[in-house]
Amino acid sequence: MNAVEVQGVWKYFGDYPALRDLTLAVPRGSCMALLGRNGAGKTTLLRILAGLSRPAKGTVTILGADTRARASRVGVGVLGHGIGVYEELSAIENLRLFARLYGVENPERTASEWLERAGLERVRDGLVREFSRGMRQRLAVARAFLHEPTLLLLDEPFTALDDRAIAVLQTLLRRARDEGRSIIMSTHQLREALELATDVALINRGRLAYTGPRTDEMLNDPGWLYRNYGEA
Amino acid sequence: MTPAGSIATTVKPELAALRWVRGAAAVCAKDLRSELRSKDTINASLSFALVILLLFSFAFDPGVDTVREISGGLLWLVFAFAGALVLNRSYARELVNDCLDALLSSPVSGAQLFLGKCVANFVLLVAVEVICIPVFGIFYNVNWTRHLGQLAITFALGTWALTVIGTMFSAMTVNLRLRELMLPILVYPMMIPALMAAIQLTTVLMAGNTVSADNLIWFKVLIGFDIIFTILGVSFVDTVLIG
Numbered sequence: 001m002n003a004v005e006v007q008g009v010w011k012y013f014g015d016y017p018a019l020r021d022l023t024l025a026v027p028r029g030s031c032m033a034l035l036g037r038n039g040a041g042k043t044t045l046l047r048i049l050a051g052l053s054r055p056a057k058g059t060v061t062i063l064g065a066d067t068r069a070r071a072s073r074v075g076v077g078v079l080g081h082g083i084g085v086y087e088e089l090s091a092i093e094n095l096r097l098f099a100r101l102y103g104v105e106n107p108e109r110t111a112s113e114w115l116e117r118a119g120l121e122r123v124r125d126g127l128v129r130e131f132s133r134g135m136r137q138r139l140a141v142a143r144a145f146l147h148e149p150t151l152l153l154l155d156e157p158f159t160a161l162d163d164r165a166i167a168v169l170q171t172l173l174r175r176a177r178d179e180g181r182s183i184i185m186s187t188h189q190l191r192e193a194l195e196l197a198t199d200v201a202l203i204n205r206g207r208l209a210y211t212g213p214r215t216d217e218m219l220n221d222p223g224w225l226y227r228n229y230g231e232a
Numbered sequence: 233m234t235p236a237g238s239i240a241t242t243v244k245p246e247l248a249a250l251r252w253v254r255g256a257a258a259v260c261a262k263d264l265r266s267e268l269r270s271k272d273t274i275n276a277s278l279s280f281a282l283v284i285l286l287l288f289s290f291a292f293d294p295g296v297d298t299v300r301e302i303s304g305g306l307l308w309l310v311f312a313f314a315g316a317l318v319l320n321r322s323y324a325r326e327l328v329n330d331c332l333d334a335l336l337s338s339p340v341s342g343a344q345l346f347l348g349k350c351v352a353n354f355v356l357l358v359a360v361e362v363i364c365i366p367v368f369g370i371f372y373n374v375n376w377t378r379h380l381g382q383l384a385i386t387f388a389l390g391t392w393a394l395t396v397i398g399t400m401f402s403a404m405t406v407n408l409r410l411r412e413l414m415l416p417i418l419v420y421p422m423m424i425p426a427l428m429a430a431i432q433l434t435t436v437l438m439a440g441n442t443v444s445a446d447n448l449i450w451f452k453v454l455i456g457f458d459i460i461f462t463i464l465g466v467s468f469v470d471t472v473l474i475g
Contacts, residue, residue: 050333050337051336051337051474052333052336052337052474053474053475054474054475068470068474070339070341073337073338073339074339076337078333078334078337080330080333080334081330082329082330082331082333082334083329083330084329084330084331084333084334085329085331085334086262086266086328086329086331087328087329088265088266088269088270089262089265089266089269093265097258097262098334098338100254100255100258101255101258101259101335101338101339101340102338102339103251103339127269136329143334
């Protein structure tokens with residue numbers, strides 16, 4: 001069974017089709033770099049996969065279930081454009097909340113361990129509104145990973161991260177990939193994405209222009225994919 | 233950075249019903265904790281209610297019996313307007329840092345989110361009422377304690393009606409630019425049956441009378457309203473939030 005199966009998906013914003021008959025399969029254990037120019041439809045696709053939006057036409061299954069089914073959402077970790085943590089709660093309260101929502105055993109211990117892993121254990125009781133940008137980003141990464149998801153959906157995860165948060169995220173992503181978790185990651189940072197990816201998908205104006213394994217040719221020349229399959 | 237070791241996170245197997253309640257309770261506790269820290273909406277709502285009560289006490293002669301006759305209407309209009317301030321923030325506070333997306337992508341269902349928020353809003357509105365009713369009693373020279381049990385039931389049912397309608401429309405208007413304006417426009421017309429029932433019952437009780445068989449219909453209206461709109465809210469909130 002594939003981690004993600006997208007079959008003939010269309011999504012409209014008004015009359016404009018953001019996704020056009022998009023079909024994509026992501027095998028379990030693969031790390032897919034989702035590439036495309038701004039407005040290509042990457043975020044729209046990731047929002048549908050995360051269960052935050054429904055397609056107008058077509059079907060999407062995550063880990064064999066509907067995107068809104070509890071069975072699929074419990075196994076998915078999402079890191080979007082927003083950090084998804086509450087300003088008025090402390091770091092530990094934020095992680096404990098999401099650990100409870102995901103039904104994690106021993107939320108207190110899990111939250112503490114993830115704070116340590118993100119390098120935030122010294123500010124565990126500090127309110128997020130008092131955190132620096134980098135600290136917030138690391139907390140957001142911990143929130144997305146704390147239930148050890150089978151599938152990770154990351155929308156431009158390296159954008160606007162500070163060096164320390166990038167290091168935390170890269171370590172966690174490598175570990176997740178090595179443990180056989182599935183990752184779908186939209187990004188404009190081609191070299192970093194291709195180094196991590198096992199598979200690549202390129203979207204042009206809502207259509208899938210290319211999907212296949214990441215090759216050495218792509219790694220040696222990150223622009224190769226856009227030149228051969230991108231928009232004219 | 234701490235090296236990435238292996239954290240053995242396991243998902244608890246537990247009864248679906250218990251898990252459901254725990255999820256809703258976590259959302260409710262989160263909303264209440266956030267509000268207690270910031271006190272944004274409770275302060276605004278409470279000061280608004282108290283100012284309106286004070287202004288009306290200057291407008292009417294508190295010794296006149298007719299004040300008691302309009303007491304139900306006065307109180308419920310104040311609570312409805314003050315309540316809009318609380319209810320407007322219910323989903324809007326989730327927009328900061330895209331927290332609504334984080335919640336909706338978690339296993340918590342729209343129904344859990346809705347009921348958790350309803351209970352939190354209910355607690356906040358009851359807190360406003362608990363402070364305002366004694367103040368009302370003093371300003372308007374009304375002894376409101378004579379039928380405390382029936383009054384408590386009336387306020388609980390009326391407040392739940394306001395909460396459930398307000399929370400539902402708060403979800404519908406969360407992404408609108410003019411949501412502060414749209415929420416009252418949508419909520420108040422829908423609230424008319426519940427407001428009428430709550431006003432009638434409160435007026436009877438504030439006048440020192442007990443709820444008789446003649447007025448029992450208003451209790452039934454409130455209970456029916458609460459049940460119907462709670463079921464509607466729970467059933468449609470996923471469609472409202474996800475599409």
